[in-house]
Amino acid sequence: MRRIIPVFLLIPATALAADLPVREVILYKSGVGYFARSGQLAPGEGARLDFKATDMNDVLKSLTVADDSGTPIRGLRYDSSLPLEQKLADFPFAIADGQKLSGFLDKLRGARVELKSAEGTLAGTIMSARLIAGDEKQPEREQLILLLDSGDLRTVDLAAVSSLRFPDPKLQAQLKDYLATVAQSRSKDQRSVYIDSSDAKARKVSASYMIPQPLWKSSYRLLFGANDEATLEGWAIVDNTTGDDWTSVHLAVVSGRPVSFISKLYEPFYVQRTTADVENAYAQAPVVYEGANGTQPYASMKMAPPPPPGASAPGTAADANGFFRPSVASTVTAETQTRELGDLFEYRFAAPITIHKNESAMLPFLQQKIAARKLLIYSESYGQNPMSAAELTNNTGKTLDGGPITVFEAASYGGEALMNTVKSGDKRLISYAVDLGTRVGTAEDSGDEHLLEVHANRGVITTKSSERETKTYTVRNVDAKPKTLVIEQPIIEGRKLVSPKPAETTATAHRFEVKLGPGATARFEVVEESSDTSTITVSNFTPDLLVTYVSQKAISNAGRKQLQQIIDQKGRVAGVNESIQQTRSEMEDATQAETRLRQNIATLNSVSGQQDQVQTWSRDLAAQEVQYTRLRDQTASLDKQKAALEAELNDMIAKLEF
Numbered sequence: 001m002r003r004i005i006p007v008f009l010l011i012p013a014t015a016l017a018a019d020l021p022v023r024e025v026i027l028y029k030s031g032v033g034y035f036a037r038s039g040q041l042a043p044g045e046g047a048r049l050d051f052k053a054t055d056m057n058d059v060l061k062s063l064t065v066a067d068d069s070g071t072p073i074r075g076l077r078y079d080s081s082l083p084l085e086q087k088l089a090d091f092p093f094a095i096a097d098g099q100k101l102s103g104f105l106d107k108l109r110g111a112r113v114e115l116k117s118a119e120g121t122l123a124g125t126i127m128s129a130r131l132i133a134g135d136e137k138q139p140e141r142e143q144l145i146l147l148l149d150s151g152d153l154r155t156v157d158l159a160a161v162s163s164l165r166f167p168d169p170k171l172q173a174q175l176k177d178y179l180a181t182v183a184q185s186r187s188k189d190q191r192s193v194y195i196d197s198s199d200a201k202a203r204k205v206s207a208s209y210m211i212p213q214p215l216w217k218s219s220y221r222l223l224f225g226a227n228d229e230a231t232l233e234g235w236a237i238v239d240n241t242t243g244d245d246w247t248s249v250h251l252a253v254v255s256g257r258p259v260s261f262i263s264k265l266y267e268p269f270y271v272q273r274t275t276a277d278v279e280n281a282y283a284q285a286p287v288v289y290e291g292a293n294g295t296q297p298y299a300s301m302k303m304a305p306p307p308p309p310g311a312s313a314p315g316t317a318a319d320a321n322g323f324f325r326p327s328v329a330s331t332v333t334a335e336t337q338t339r340e341l342g343d344l345f346e347y348r349f350a351a352p353i354t355i356h357k358n359e360s361a362m363l364p365f366l367q368q369k370i371a372a373r374k375l376l377i378y379s380e381s382y383g384q385n386p387m388s389a390a391e392l393t394n395n396t397g398k399t400l401d402g403g404p405i406t407v408f409e410a411a412s413y414g415g416e417a418l419m420n421t422v423k424s425g426d427k428r429l430i431s432y433a434v435d436l437g438t439r440v441g442t443a444e445d446s447g448d449e450h451l452l453e454v455h456a457n458r459g460v461i462t463t464k465s466s467e468r469e470t471k472t473y474t475v476r477n478v479d480a481k482p483k484t485l486v487i488e489q490p491i492i493e494g495r496k497l498v499s500p501k502p503a504e505t506t507a508t509a510h511r512f513e514v515k516l517g518p519g520a521t522a523r524f525e526v527v528e529e530s531s532d533t534s535t536i537t538v539s540n541f542t543p544d545l546l547v548t549y550v551s552q553k554a555i556s557n558a559g560r561k562q563l564q565q566i567i568d569q570k571g572r573v574a575g576v577n578e579s580i581q582q583t584r585s586e587m588e589d590a591t592q593a594e595t596r597l598r599q600n601i602a603t604l605n606s607v608s609g610q611q612d613q614v615q616t617w618s619r620d621l622a623a624q625e626v627q628y629t630r631l632r633d634q635t636a637s638l639d640k641q642k643a644a645l646e647a648e649l650n651d652m653i654a655k656l657e658f
Contacts, residue, residue, distance in 0.1 A: 018047050020207060024250040026346070027238060029401075030260035032058065033213030035242075038206035047195040047205055052243070055211040056191050057262050062210040065195060069203035077194040091178050101158055102142035105129040111171055113146070115156060116163045122156065123167075124148040129158075210260075214239045216253045218403030219362070220419070222390065222430075224410065228374055230390070234334070234366030234400070236347065240355040248352035253365065255401035255421055256344035334364035338398050345399030345423075371395045375484040376435050378473075379509075384439050386485060387431035388415065394422045407432045429486070437479035438516070443472045454555045456562075459538045459653040466531045468498065473524040477516040485514040489526055498527040538653045543570045559658030566656065569649045576645060580638045583631055590628040597621040 020037035027033045041047060051059055056078070065073050093107045105113075106129040115122045124146035134140035142158040166172055195205060217237040224230055236253045240246055335350035347365040355361045371393035378386035390407070394400055402421040407414040407430075415432030422428050447468040455462045477483055488509045502510040514524050538546075546567050555563070601617050604610040 018042075018045055020047050020049065020205065022242075022244055022246055022249050023206075024208075024252075025246060026252045026254060027213055027216040028254050028258060028260070028344075029215055029256060030258050031212055031215060032210045032260050034208065034210055036206065036208040038204060040202060040204050043201050047207075049193040049195075049207060049209075050243075051191050051193065051211065053191050058211050059193065059209050061263055063193070063207065064209070065205065065207045067203055067205050069201065071203070073195065077196065079191040079193075091174060093174075093178075095178065095182075100131055100142060102129040102131045102144065105144055108166075108171075112167055113144075114165050114167055115144075115146075115161050117156075117160045118162070119160075122146070122148075122154070124154065127153065211242075214241060218255075218401040220366075220400075220403055220405040222370075222372070222392075222405050222407045222417075224372070224374070224408065224414070228372070230370050230372035230392075232366065232368060232370040232392075232396070232400075233364065234403075236363045236365045237360065238355065238363060239360045240357055243357050245357050246353065246355045248354055250348070251353040251363070252346050252348040253401075254341065254344050254346045255399050256341075258344060334367040336365045340399075345401075347398075366396070366398065366400075368396045373484075375486055376438060377429055377431050377486045377488060378440050378475075379488045379490075380442055382434075384441065385434050385436055386438050386440060388433040388435045389429055389431040389486070390417075391427060391429050392419075392422070393427040394424055397424050399423050405430060405432070437477065438483065438485070439476045439478070440485075441474045443474070445470045445472070454559070454658075456538070456559060456656045456658050459656055460535055461538055461541075462533065462535045464531055464533050466529050468527060468529050469495070471526045471528075473514075473526070475514060475516060475522045475524065477518065477520050477522075480518045482518055483516040485516055487512045487514060487524065487526075492528070492530075495528045495530045498529050500526070538566065538656060539650075543567050543574075546570070556658050562652070562656050562658060566649065566652050569645065569652055573642060573645045573649055576638055576642045580635060580642060583635045583638060587628060587631040587635065590624055590631060594621060594624045594628065597624065 018039060018041055020039040022035055023038050024036035025033060037049065039047065049059075060078075063076070065076065067073050093104070095104055105126055109126050109128060111126050113124065113126055127145040127147050129142070129144045132141045132143060144156045144158055144161075146154045146156060148154055166175070195207070216239075219235045219237060221233040221235075222230060223233070238251070238253070337348045337350065339346050339348075349363060349365070353361070353363065373391040373393075375389055375391060376386040377389040400419070400422040402419055405417045405419055407417060417430035417432040419428055419430055447470070453462075453464040471489065473487055475485060486503070488511050490509050491505075491507075497510055500512065503513045504511045510526075512524065512526065514522055516522055546563055597617050597620055601614055601621070604614050604617075
């Protein structure tokens with residue numbers, strides 16, 4: 001039987017790196033999770049961590065590694081992000097899919113090779129290799145032509161060769177790296193980080209890192225019992241999408257919003273370099289000198305010290321009393337140890353958790369009595385019926401992560417609500433059903449506008465006016481039991497609440513409490529005031545408009561006196577201006593009369609016997625000239641008087657202030 005030697009058998013097998021099991025998982029609300037791995041490595045054994053390609057940026061940003069043997073870890077290797085074709089292009093040979101051994105050996109012409117067959121051992125240099133096509137009488141054959149050390153050429157039938165090796169260690173290393181690169185590319189989505197052997201003895205290695213993870217979710221049950229005593233149960237919904245089983249891991253979930261982002265550290269970046277021509281045989285890179293921006297020496301720029309070797313990640317060390325403390329007993333016991341981490345809050349599960357890959361789990365993290373008050377809540381957007389609600393005061397001593405709440409009343413389903421994260425000591429309103437036993441109607445009424453304030457400065461009057469609006473709520477309780485209604489009225493920009501005082505105010509609404517008796521009707525009024533501010537330049541005011549301002553009670557006596565002076569001055573200016581207009585009208589009449597006299601005189605000068613009439617018109621023309629001159633001088637005098645009065649008026653306006 002003919003024997004074919006696969007190409008991969010030419011390379012010696014390499015030891016596999018050990019996997020480090022997951023020991024601890026902490027899930028956050030920012031789309032990432034903290035993972036801690038550790039394991040015992042045999043002497044000379046390395047470790048491998050497998051990740052999705054999309055996770056590598058976060059891994060390179062957060063990975064920490066510790067070795068308990070005391071030998072420092074000097075670096076890590078990881079799979080490149082380059083495409084397989086680009087990685088293989090650097091090798092001096094290529095192995096195509098389904099390639100024959102002869103085709104591969106033909107690409108290694110000049111390489112030394114050692115062969116073993118039934119005839120013995122044969123060594124030489126490869127000249128060529130070929131595949132001889134078969135026919136009906138003889139199958140295809142692979143042959144290798146060697147140059148022996150003796151100088152002879154020998155044709156070797158590869159089917160008779162039992163083993164083949166390359167004595168050149170460099171070529172062996174290249175082949176091993178080539179096949180390792182091909183093997184790594186089988187999973188396009190997987191990348192590995194390698195912790196190489198750093199000691200000849202057994203040791204324990206741990207690694208921790210952050211990678212993208214689905215947000216863990218909270219789900220609550222609010223159970224009202226006798227006398228409306230309330231119990232809150234909290235469940236954490238956790239998804240394992242990592243591709244690894246979480247077997248007996250220490251699991252914690254953290255409420256809060258830490259900052260998290262992606263920094264592209266995995267993809268190589270290249271810089272466009274300048275090509276510099278040299279003038280002699282010695283290559284020298286170009287030098288660019290930059291100007292100084294200060295005199296502070298570089299030695300004063302101290303770097304922060306690196307963390308000590310083997311230091312654990314923040315938030316992972318146990319306290320002196322251990323992680324776990326049992327909670328209130330129930331059919332499903334919620335056993336968690338809680339603690340604040342700055343603005344974050346951690347729930348750590350007491351017992352180790354097992355979640356297989358591509359599975360999810362519901363884990364109880366809270367079961368406690370909670371201060372709760374049943375009431376109704378109403379906003380105009382609800383229509384005519386308010387919502388059944390509860391006011392929850394977080395007296396659990398823990399942060400309650402936001403999530404849906406299913407409400408049960410007397411062991412019956414009551415409805416569902418949604419709650420944002422509530423810190424310890426804070427309180428929230430939740431609504432979970434429509435209360436059909438209460439109806440609410442609303443009516444609005446607007447009052448008259450009132451001038452509140454009038455101020456003047458440098459000729460500009462600023463007025464502030466207000467208008468009151470009243471919203472009346474008419475509430476009818478048709479049930480035979482008392483109720484407490486919370487009316488939530490939105491805060492409108494520009495409006496100020498006058499009455500009544502709210503029970504509490506949020507960023508967007510005022511809340512008022514109304515007590516409702518059995519079968520009773522109540523009216524509740526909310527009065528708000530809106531204000532408007534306007535500015536007007538006094539120089540544009542007519543005296544009549546200024547008079548209306550003088551009569552306003554909101555103006556001080558000093559301001560009223562200043563405005564009256566301005567009104568009087570405007571009257572003087574108007575009087576002089578009226579005289580100027582009258583005088584200019586008379587000048588226009590005089591000019592027209594002179595024009596008619598000159599035309600008449602010119603006509604009669606050529607007619608005999610009309611000299612007396614011409615003399616009469618000439619005397620009239622002279623009198624008109626005297627009148628025109630008088631009017632012109634009077635107009636000039638009035639213009640000067642008006643300019644002086646306007647200057648005084650402008651000075652009054654500029655000094656106006658109250």
